[in-house]
Amino acid sequence: MIPAKIDTMSITTISENGVESIIDWFDQHKQSFYTLGWSYLRNQQQMEELFYRSIIKVHKELPRFKRETSFETWVTSIFIHTCRELSSDRSLQVSEESEQHKDLFKALYQLKEYEKETVVLTYIKGISKEETAHLLQVSVEKMKEHLFSGIQSLRKEMGYGSSFNGCEEYHKNYIDYLERTLDRSKKVDFEVHIYHCQDCQEDLSTFQDVMLTMLNLTERMEDFHVPSGFMENVKDRLAEKEKQRQQKNKKRKRKGLVFASVLALLMGIEVFTGSFTNLYYTYTEEDQQLRAFLQQDLGERLNLEAENNGVKIRIKSAIADDVQTLVFYEIEDSAEDNQYVIDYHEGVSVKNEHEIMSSETFPRYYPPDLKSDVNNKDKNVYHGKISLLPLIKDSGTIKLKITKLQKLIRDSSDRNSFRAYQNMEYETGEWNFKIPVKKQPSIEYALDEETEVEGIPVRFDKLTIAPTATVLQFGINNNQPAKRIEFLNFDNLEVNNKKVKADMYGSTFMESQQDMNWTTFQTHFGPLIGEKPKEVKVQFESVYLTFEDNKTIELDTTQEYPQTFEYAGSTISIDKLEVGQPTIIVISNHDIENRAYEVLNLNIVGKDGNEPNSIEMNSEGVIVDKNGVEYDMNELPFSYEEIEQPRHFDTIQSIRIDGNNTGEKLIPKRLEIYGYNTTKYLDDIVKVSLE
Known part of the structure; x- marks a missing residue:
């Protein structure tokens, strides 16, 4: 859960405080994230690298956080991606583990990735099943299947046996029954059944033992110590990184001035020698952007190939500079009419990344190119590009390993869009490349x-x-x-x-x-x-603004809800106020036409000014383009990249509040609105002078 003062903190406030605020946030949450990381890695040096990279990524991606989910869940998604990147290197040396939980972590390490992530997020991080499903981009039912499979695998690794002997039709009830969330009618039926079924009794007992082991680990995470000086080491690395970045910027600026003079000379020479090169690549390279790079002699044709299970990947070229390393590729499926794309965050790793690449920036994301003629020519061939980190050396060889490709499932009603997050399919295998690159100056x-x-x-x-x-x-x-x-x-x-x-x-x-x-x-x-x-x-396009506009709404738990109040020219409804452990508050406003705000910034204050132990906020909403066309995010597919200047309007905000550590309920007294966010469209053009 998120402490209220963190979850409701303005993103601008975090940004203004710099990376130190992100470090402080991780310092407060280091115990749960350290335990989460240890389920992927068992090397202390790599654990420091994990926190180091995650802090940098959160800081870099912070402007893109728009509160569709809680801040901790968003950070967790970045943390998991970083775990995957580091855990893909199977050469990691095992170091000492917590003796108390050594066998459990060893068992976790043997699980399949989707099993491990489901189990760890649910029982170690304590994230709800709905948020876990959202993080892993699967349905809640699919997530429960993964959870069952994970516990079953843990059962085997912990010596309870490899299979369940009970009745298969009742397996799906185990988790909900033990967590006391099973529907009453199903609960009665299940209890009647296990009363007469010895095999199901034994299965349920061992299943419960594994779950209790996980929950015991969660409750006693303080026994799984974060080493003394761990965060200090991470902070020292971040400080050293900033020092090196400033030194490199000075060097690059001097190199740029020299290159400007050299470039003028080279352009003059090209008048006499470049005609044949341009003509050659005009006829031999279909990708227009790559063709331009090759014509300017900014890279070379490579044609590196690797094949697995009938799927051939060809690396066409790689263009490197101080911003990124662009790798152009072609994927051909010789067995079926499938098109595949490479996703940098799924199944892609650079084995020698620490040796030749900079961690000062992040790779750019390039969505699949569906409109180009070259990608509509053959049903089984796709031409694309991925962005890797920039080089720290003038030249080198990238050792690229690919283990997963995403199948490009185009929308049948519109060939220029594809279902990016619905029913994703992958082709697994192993494709290895050694890519020679030279860094071009800026x-x-x-x-x-x-x-x-x-x-x-x-x-x-x-x-x-x-x-x-x-x-x-x-x-x-x-x-x-x-x-x-x-x-x-x-x-x-x-x-x-x-x-x-x-x-x-x-x-x-x-x-x-x-x-x-x-x-x-x-x-x-x-x-x-x-x-x-x-x-x-x-030329400007739009600006996303925060307005400070304070309003306090008194809450009375003795009254019936819904009730309404006026704010920023809108009528807002408090649909539910349900006191308990946790307390639930739901507010809504479905009228988005001419609405002043897109997202409200708010907090809940308890009786006598008590702050909640933790507060979790979730929202539902719609996306609206510049012309007022609405897109329901739950009705896929639609291509976000094709929407003209999208805006996200919250229509429902659900607030979940936990009381104090003694288990006392928090009685909400006030709803405090600090302000709101909204988008303004722009079309101004500014002429900028050079010094």
């Missing part, structure tokens, strides 16, 4: 321009032109008490009459903040290969 330009967005000062600091991307660094002044900018989204950037589109996933927060009055961000745009800017134009 050029940095200092900017000197300031404007206002919704009355809030915005300044432009730096433009970086790298071969694979164009990066705009800008700052936002958020000293205004009543209104501040959370995210600023751009439509395009224009240099020398050439426009490049902005990354649709918006701006990213900069780790290092030079001025406490300004919050610094970066936005990625498409590449401007070979351009030397004479003038820069930036």
Whole structure:
């Protein structure tokens, strides 16, 4: 569960405090996350690496957190992805484990990934089945099947035997029965059955033993010590990383100035020698972006191949710079008419990542390209690209290992969209590559321009032109008490009459903040290969704002609900107020037309000003595009990338409150609304001067 003061904390507040606030949050939650990590890894050095990477990723991805789920659940999803990345290296050396729980963790380590994650999230992290299902992107029923399978596997590993002898039709009732959530009629039927069935009695008994072992571990996690100085080591690494980043930035800026002069000379030579190269790649490379890179001699054709189970992956080329390493690939299914894509977060690892790649940034996400002619030509061939971390060396060999491919299931009603999160199918195997790469230099330009967005000062600091991307660094002044900018989204950037589109996933927060009055961000745009800017134009798309507008609503548990109140021009309903352990409060507003707010920022205060021990907030809502068209998130499929400037409106907010540690109920006294978030569409164009 999330402590109230953390879960209701403004994301802007966390951002303004920098990475230190994320470190403090992890420090408060280190016990449960350390135990979660230990179920994947058994090497102390790797555990420090796990926390180190997770803190950086949470800090980097913080601007994308939009409260569709609790903050802890969102962090847990990032933490699990990092666990998967590190645990994929089976060369890890086993170090000392907690003797008290050694056998249990050894058993957990042997489980299949989906079994382990379901068991650990449910019994070690204590996450609800609904949130566990959401995290693992499966239905609740499927999650229960995985939980049953996991406990069954644990039973085998812990010496209870490999199979259940009881009646199979009653297996699905074991978990709900032991957790006392089984429907009453089913409960009566089940109890009558086990009274007469010796095999089911024995099965249920051993099943309960395994569950109690897990719950006992959860209740006694304090016995599973986080080593002394563990978080201090992580903090020291983060501090050293920031020092190295500042030193590298100084070096890269000097290199960029030298490269600018060399580039002018090379472009002159290309007039005489480049014609044949351009003509050759025009006829031999179908991917337009890769063709442009090859024509500019920013990479080389590789044609590295590996095949498994009739699925052939060909690495066509790799383009590396200070922003990322782009790997272009082709996947052919020779057995059936299937198209497969590579997902960086699923079944992809770089064996020598620590040796040749930087951890100062994160790979970019590129959604599947469904509209290109090359991907609509053959039903069994897909051409794509993935982003890997940038190199720390001028050249090297990437040892890439792929163990899972995602099947591209296109929507039958619209071939240009696909079901990304519904009924996902995968092809497993092993494809290994050694990819030679050379890092291409970037050029940095200092900017000197300031404007206002919704009355809030915005300044432009730096433009970086790298071969694979164009990066705009800008700052936002958020000293205004009543209104501040959370995210600023751009439509395009224009240099020398050439426009490049902005990354649709918006701006990213900069780790290092030079001025406490300004919050610094970066936005990625498409590449401007070979351009030397004479003038820069930036067009805005939208801004996501936080408004401070305090209102207190008194809660009376003796009254009947629903009841309504007015806020920000809307009538909001308190649908339910149910006192218990936990206490449940549900508020709703389904009228989104011309609504001032998208999301409310609120908290619950108990009687006599008591704060709850923990508070969990969940929401339901709809996505609305710029033209007012609504998309129900529960009615898949739809392609989020195809929606024009989407906005997410909360329609129902459910608040779950736990009382204090002694088990006393918290009597809610007040609903306190601090403010709200909303999106404003923009179309302003700003001319930015270079220093």
